[in-house]
Amino acid sequence: MVTYIIRRVLYSIPVLFAASVLIFASVTVVGDPLAELKQNPLFSKVTEKRIIERKHLDDPIPVQYAYWVKDVVTNQFGTPLLQPGDRIWNDLKRVIPHTLQLVILSELIALLVGIGIGVYSAIRQYSVFDYAATTFSFLGFSLPVFWLALMLQIVFTNAFLKWDVRIFYTSGLNSSDQTCTFCVDRLQHLALPAMTLTVLSIAQYSRFMRASMLEVINSDYVRTARAKGLPEETVTLRHALRNALIPIVTVSALTFGGLIGGAVITETIFQLDGMGPYFINNLLSQDVYPVMAWLMITATAVILFNLLADVLYAYIDPRIRYD
Amino acid sequence: MTDVGKPRGRAHDALVTDAAERSGSEPPTIAVGPDGATLIPATPATEGAVAEDQLAIVHEHGLELKSRSQWAYARKRFLRHRLAMASLIVLILILGAGLLAGFIAPYSFDEIDLENSLKAPSLADNHFFGTDFTGRDYFSRILYGIQTSERVAFLVALLSTVIGTTIGAIAGYYGGWSDNILMRLTDLVLTLPGLAVLLTAAAFLGNGSQYRVAVILALLFWTQLARIVRGSFLSLREKEYVEAAKAVGSGDLRIIMRHILPNVVGPIVVNATLIVGIAILTEAALSFLGFGIQPPTPALGVLIRDGQELQDIAWWLVVFPGATIVLIVLCINFIGDGLRDALDPTQRRTRT
Numbered sequence: 157m158v159t160y161i162i163r164r165v166l167y168s169i170p171v172l173f174a175a176s177v178l179i180f181a182s183v184t185v186v187g188d189p190l191a192e193l194k195q196n197p198l199f200s201k202v203t204e205k206r207i208i209e210r211k212h213l214d215d216p217i218p219v220q221y222a223y224w225v226k227d228v229v230t231n232q233f234g235t236p237l238l239q240p241g242d243r244i245w246n247d248l249k250r251v252i253p254h255t256l257q258l259v260i261l262s263e264l265i266a267l268l269v270g271i272g273i274g275v276y277s278a279i280r281q282y283s284v285f286d287y288a289a290t291t292f293s294f295l296g297f298s299l300p301v302f303w304l305a306l307m308l309q310i311v312f313t314n315a316f317l318k319w320d321v322r323i324f325y326t327s328g329l330n331s332s333d334q335t336c337t338f339c340v341d342r343l344q345h346l347a348l349p350a351m352t353l354t355v356l357s358i359a360q361y362s363r364f365m366r367a368s369m370l371e372v373i374n375s376d377y378v379r380t381a382r383a384k385g386l387p388e389e390t391v392t393l394r395h396a397l398r399n400a401l402i403p404i405v406t407v408s409a410l411t412f413g414g415l416i417g418g419a420v421i422t423e424t425i426f427q428l429d430g431m432g433p434y435f436i437n438n439l440l441s442q443d444v445y446p447v448m449a450w451l452m453i454t455a456t457a458v459i460l461f462n463l464l465a466d467v468l469y470a471y472i473d474p475r476i477r478y479d
Numbered sequence: 480m481t482d483v484g485k486p487r488g489r490a491h492d493a494l495v496t497d498a499a500e501r502s503g504s505e506p507p508t509i510a511v512g513p514d515g516a517t518l519i520p521a522t523p524a525t526e527g528a529v530a531e532d533q534l535a536i537v538h539e540h541g542l543e544l545k546s547r548s549q550w551a552y553a554r555k556r557f558l559r560h561r562l563a564m565a566s567l568i569v570l571i572l573i574l575g576a577g578l579l580a581g582f583i584a585p586y587s588f589d590e591i592d593l594e595n596s597l598k599a600p601s602l603a604d605n606h607f608f609g610t611d612f613t614g615r616d617y618f619s620r621i622l623y624g625i626q627t628s629e630r631v632a633f634l635v636a637l638l639s640t641v642i643g644t645t646i647g648a649i650a651g652y653y654g655g656w657s658d659n660i661l662m663r664l665t666d667l668v669l670t671l672p673g674l675a676v677l678l679t680a681a682a683f684l685g686n687g688s689q690y691r692v693a694v695i696l697a698l699l700f701w702t703q704l705a706r707i708v709r710g711s712f713l714s715l716r717e718k719e720y721v722e723a724a725k726a727v728g729s730g731d732l733r734i735i736m737r738h739i740l741p742n743v744v745g746p747i748v749v750n751a752t753l754i755v756g757i758a759i760l761t762e763a764a765l766s767f768l769g770f771g772i773q774p775p776t777p778a779l780g781v782l783i784r785d786g787q788e789l790q791d792i793a794w795w796l797v798v799f800p801g802a803t804i805v806l807i808v809l810c811i812n813f814i815g816d817g818l819r820d821a822l823d824p825t826q827r828r829t830r831t
Contacts, residue, residue, distance in 0.1 A: 174667065183679060294816075298808035300760050302767050303783060303801035306790060310798075313791050417672045421764060435675070436768065439682040447679060454672050 274365020296359025413461025563817020651712025
């Protein structure tokens with residue numbers, strides 16, 4: 157197991173390197189970091205020269221890349237284009253926990269509900285429930301996430317304006333008089349974004365769980381368990397479910413890794429001050445350095461969770477290790 | 480207790496309807512099997528008694544052999560998929576309305592009418608979906624928006640299918656180092672965080688043109704297909720008939736195009752259909768965030784973005800364009816499901 161983990165970790169290092177090259181190449185080289193500023197008549201030549209010097213923009217591209225990597229590793233992701241005193245990490249440090257809180261909350265709910273729906277659909281295949289769940293998941297796959305978010309906002313804003321019912325808040329992380337991280341107020345703010353994220357995840361997990369459960373239920377060892385007279389609950393819960401859960405572990409680890417950078421739209425609509433709005437704002441101001449830092453962090457998250465998925469899979473299913 | 484083995488639900492219904500059809504007055508046709516030798520009844524679910532029964536009818540009417548191509552079977556399977564057929568009809572209506580927007584729409588998409596600002600949906604004045612702040616008719620704007628989405632989605636599906644098929648075919652047919660390089664490339668594109676890459680590309684390459692948006696989307700969406708096509712090519716190139724084609728001196732291009740590719744058309748068509756749906760969703764999200772299609776071009780995502788500011792007093796500005804997207808994509812997904820059952824019976828998922 158230890159050798160497997162070491163091998164797997166070593167394998168992700170070149171991937172991370174390739175990702176950093178790709179990110180740097182696609183952002184800095186394709187788009188001139190100063191393009192937007194140069195169009196501004198108030199942007200002086202002196203400032204331009206100072207930025208070029210500070211960011212080493214007149215050096216060859218591989219040298220620029222080396223400077224950037226050095227900044228990322230030793231200098232808290234370096235500085236934004238215009239504020240030499242600031243560190244990019246200062247902003248990231250604030251937004252990452254917000255995103256993590258939202259993603260963990262919604263993924264936990266989605267996993268619980270999705271697995272429940274999937275298992276029940278599988279043991280009652282072709283029942284009314286099964287058809288309803290299938291229709292729901294098709295609907296989930298066809299919903300534009302941003303539209304769902306707006307619909308929830310409309311419904312809950314109108315509930316507040318018309319009937320004075322305040323169940324959930326439709327934007328922000330906290331009410332203006334509160335600053336807590338783990339409290340009812342925060343939960344009321346996170347409920348709608350979490351709901352938005354869970355719909356798609358539930359659709360995905362329930363489909364996946366149904367397929368994997370059906371496969372296991374029709375296997376020989378489950379028939380044996382029934383044949384020797386075990387009660388139906390023991391067969392489904394202890395024998396079938398345990399094996400059917402294996403693929404879900406991988407899928408959920410991958411989804412989780414992807415969601416850290418994938419909740420952009422939801423976070424932006426609900427103004428959550430997470431990774432998403434940070435990314436969008438820097439794209440709008442065309443500041444390449446925070447954008448690259450953001451891409452680097454999300455890419456690292458994807459690679460890390462890929463790694464985690466593989467290791468978990470090998471742990472649960474020992475046959476994998478010996479291939 | 481579970482009810483394993485009992486014929487239930489759709490499978491049972493299918494048997495019943497098959498039997499009902501067979502007892503009708505029309506002589507059932509008999510088709511030649513895929514291998515060209517065995518006779519198989521045109522209706523599936525052969526059961527001894529039924530088959531004999533059928534043969535008896537055939538003898539009565541004189542042996543009638545009708546050969547059916549693979550496509551005839553696929554068409555028949557698809558026509559039986561009720562949900563997919565219904566979706567197809569709805570989709571044709573919606574997309575047709577989009578194509579004919581110039582003739583159907585009661586107003587043009589940018590006609591400003593300040594006296595009728597923010598009218599709620601009503602049949603009066605033909606403002607079926609209401610009007611926005613400057614009095615533009617949302618029904619007309621949505622029709623033109625559908626047209627834009629259609630154009631982008633069609634382009635994306637076409638481009639990504641061509642890219643994916645070409646890369647998959649080359650990698651699968653030639654193997655070796657070309658396979659290695661192309662598949663590593665595919666893996667790399669697959670691990671990219673899609674939306675972030677799209678946003679970055681749109682922000683730094685400049686945005687606006689619907690064709691540019693389509694090309695960017697296509698450059699990201701070809702990977703799945705490339706893998707599928709490669710897989711099929713890997714196994715098909717080892718078949719005897721390919722060897723025979725080589726023996727009579729066919730060139731690589733001819734073997735790929737005439738002998739192998741037709742056998743992979745099923746998965747390609749299914750994949751292209753699903754890409755149309757994904758492209759519509761992604762384009763709408765990009766345009767909504769302001770990085771996709773830019774106003775004044777009417778796109779569904781742009782309409783929702785415009786409506787968002789007033790969503791609390793004019794819900795129709797958000798509800799109708801979004802509902803249109805949901806309806807289109809839902810239809811496409813159902814059709815894709817039906818096509819998968821029809822064209823790709825081996826990969827058939829348990830009937831959903």
